[in-house]
Amino acid sequence: MWEFENYVVYKETDVLRFENLDGDILGYVSFDDGGEEMTRELNRGIDPIAEGWEDGIGNTISLNGWGDNQI
Structure with a gap:
């Protein structure tokens, strides 16, 4: 688990799950879509929202969720 502001x-087993502090799910990143590299970056302290990470199908993570497309 990695905590941000x-x-x-x-x-999880095959995905990274992003949640706001209320427990609402913002989105997922499958390990097939770069989850292993993202795990290494999280371990280095990289903030996914500040860095503009995407879910692999063109949605950028934000506190409002991923966007219109769903994995």
Whole structure:
């Protein structure tokens, strides 16, 4: 688990799950879409929202969720 100012990232078996502090799910990143590299970056303290990470199908993570497309 990685905690940021307004959200948390959880590592599950095959995805990273992004939640706001109220527990609402913002989105997921599959390990097939770069989750392993993202895990390494999280371990280095990289903030996914500040860095503009995407979910692999063109949605950029934000505190409002991923966007219109869903994985």
